Amino acid sequence: MNTSSANVRTMLRTYGKQLTNAKRLARFRQALGTAQPVDDVARQAKRRELVERIAREVIENLIVSSTLSPVVGAILGQMEQEFGHAFVFDYPVDGTDVQILRETAQGPLEITGSERNRIMRRLWEITLSKVDDTML
Incomplete structure (x- = not known):
């Protein structure tokens, strides 16, 4: 499934409008x-449930897109601060699971195994926290 960042932004904008109407x-x-x-x-x-759904969308669509929203920037910034280097999240052409690449002086290096699991777990925790903090 290929979802553009414009579709995700539209979905988040619609969610915001619905939330405002519900409060009113x-x-x-x-x-x-x-x-x-x-x-x-x-x-x-x-x-x-709503926070988890939005966090999943952020991870699946916005983290790997080239556009950087404030929430995604904060998530990636915190990841870089905690781990000491920047990460690139990318979906391979063959459609397998997301790849995590660490930026090194020699070029991007793919992270696998238990380190990949630890990074994905921390990414999920940070994303949940950021989405929860930004929701009313």
């Missing part, structure tokens, strides 16, 4: 006194 509707209902009591655990579960 909730304030309106609360003002009328007809607001339904919302289960806090259910709200947190829905938020967590």
Whole structure:
């Protein structure tokens, strides 16, 4: 599946508009006194699911694209700060899983094995944190 960064930006913009409309509707209902009591655990579960879905989209589409949004820049910056060097994330032409390349003086070097798993796990954690921090 090939998704352009424009499609992802459109999806995120649409999500933002829907979120704004939902807040307005909730304030309106609360003002009328007809607001339904919302289960806090259910709200947190829905938020967590939404954060994970957006984080997955960020990793699958924006990290490997050439355009650098503020969120992606912050994620990559934190990765570089923690690991001491920059990474390049790329999908190979044959359609296999994402490749992680470390930029070295000799050129890009592919990271594999347990180090790759550690980097992907940390990328997921940082992305979840950044998406959660930027959501209302």
